[in-house]
Amino acid sequence: MAENTPESAAAPQEAAAPQDPQAAKNAQLLALLHRLFGADTFTDVEEPYGLLTVTTTRERIHEIIAGLQQDQELQLNFLTTMCGIHYPENEGKELGMIYHVHSLVNNLRLRIKMFFPIADPVVPTLTDLYATANWMEREAYDFYGIIFTGHPNLIRILNVEDMDYHPMRKEYALEDGTREDKTDLFFGR
Amino acid sequence: MAVNDSLEGTHKIIQEAREQQHNSGLIPTLNDFSQELTTLNLGPTHPATHGIFQNILQMDGERIISGVPTIGYIHRAFEKIAERRPFYQITPLTDRMNYCSSPINNMGWHMTVEKLLGVTVPKRAQYMRVIAMELARITDHLICNSILGVDTGAFTGFLYVFQEREKVYEIYEEICGARLTTNMGRVGGMERDFSDVAIQKLRDWLKTFPAVMKEFESMFNRNRIFMDRVVNVGPITAEKALNYGFTGPNLRAAGVDYDVRAMNPYSSYEDFEFEIPVGTKGDTYDRFMVRNEEIWQSLRIINQALENLPEGPFHADAPHYYLPPKQAVYKNMEALIYHFKIIMGEIEAPVGEVYHSVEGGNGELGFYLISDGGRTPYRLHFRRPCFIYYQAYPEMVVGSSLSDAIVTLSSMNVIAGELDA
């Protein structure tokens, strides 16, 4: 079993990661982002619970994720997850996509958000950068109706094909509409 | 030795005969019949797929040309339900996501909420969580590996380790009263302390289990039939695996030593000594071996946690979020109010957004929680490792035979509940 000899991986990883506190790492990351893409690209820079969060626009998103993937210094080249979100009150910015990228080498995470109007929910796809984006984007399309231009196969993934709405949008009810045994009297609907 | 030698000779003769026939054109190849491909609908209720996934395969004889997976057959709308439930009531949902290792999901969710609320969990509760989570990892890997045995034709391993799994469930029952979907954690700690019986059962099991595990390993690890079925089956390179977002044992089998427990330690994992097993080729055999080795490492962690289990409270002092003891509810006005507020979901959480990830049975299990200051999450997104890595399945099986595809699926340990949310 030569190929499965357990290696102590914990030690080298901890040594590789900078020992500074999270804030310093985030500042360094933000400086790099500004250097690579320009300071005016990002708005709403926050650090909720130590995770650097920036907001950008759908015009720049593909370029940013691609740039981060190729950057040799920080190596933010692991797309952890992405998800859609719906804020019905935000006029003109109702829908959003939130990306989490991760650098496995430097143990650094970054959250990128972008918002766009619900009337025009078209954003570029990331499937050409990450194979894993394929199903995540299909899920976002299924849940929120976000259309990814350039996606090879943008169809519903979890729900039935002939569903005519996007169920995770806030205006749709959670409950199954066909139940007749649940009345307002007992369940406060 | 003599038997082996003669077997070797027989194999040689058969091989030569085959080659001879092939060269003389006696055996027709598929191309002689036609160039047509067969469409094979594998699933959603195929007995060999352990769960409901559909794969529409294009087959050239026994060889897979392409595959199209369809999922969503058990889509239960976790994320939508979570938007309508108080934090306290999301616990049952997380348990039913990866039901083979529900305590990990459960604790991961509680740690996310604790991060949002800023609650610090006492050391004893953290160690108890580690014990529960590592037990869950062991049961998860046991199911996966024993079912892999069933798929390669060895039912014995399954029957053998399920007996041990029952014993783990007995420990769970002593800890919390349930077997599979345990709900054993709470926001702020554990639901109750480990009883003496639970600790005794755990100690007994820790003594007896290694022998069984050794026997299980000796049944498979160097078994020639088993190795023939799994070595070089469904391989994936590290680059591809990372591009596909693999995490957990499947990524480690490809040679990348990424483990959330080591990289971002949570719940006091930094206190324990353990190793991260890695493979080289990312094939089914490597995945099997990595899981086996992880079981040993989990045992190591449990032993350390049990030996060093600190004294003290088993939950944080957070009356707004942690239910008061039932006796106090009957006698104490304040406790009654808190009890009512928690049960009725009238606790308001602070505004904020948290991403917290734990090392689930299948990889990085992430919880992305956005709270707008209300009583329920505004948005709760689960990063479900199965959902993310199952999309690599067609690429992993293309070119292999159907039986290899089944074995690959089995070794990837795709859990339907986690896949479809």
Added chain:
Amino acid sequence: MEGAGFFATSLEQVVGMARANSLWPLPFATSCCGIEFMATMGSHYDISRFGSERPSFSPRQADLLMVMGTIAKKMAPIVKQVYEQMAEPRWVLAMGACACSGGIFDSYSVLQGIDRIIPVDVYVPGCPPRPEQVLDGLMRVQDLARTESIRRRNAPEYQALLASYNIK
């Protein structure tokens, strides 16, 4: 009793006894309850003690459809198809809260109980039920099989029941 002999009984009882003790279940396992069924099938609880030695994965040869776990609306037509493929006599056991009533998943995508698409004989509640409960449910099905009249499947009530589910 010694030597060869005979005993008098009705054909119905003999058939019922034979059917009850050799039920071939079709495990239609979708989620968490499926894992508990694996425990039931495994060495500790051993469902084969009750005549269900052979889980029949083919609906054509199965007597008992055990639906275990959540049935989403996407899955519902498949459950119905599997039921229709089974030959008479056939029984259905709904295991777990989800199969019985939708359980905690009162959501847009989950079927609120499989009795909306196929008739169910025995409900086993629990989330998930313990293996003992599953065995008890199986024994209730055995009771049904043992006492059922062999003409029941031709009865107008039964035909009406199937017709109400739009099953031929």
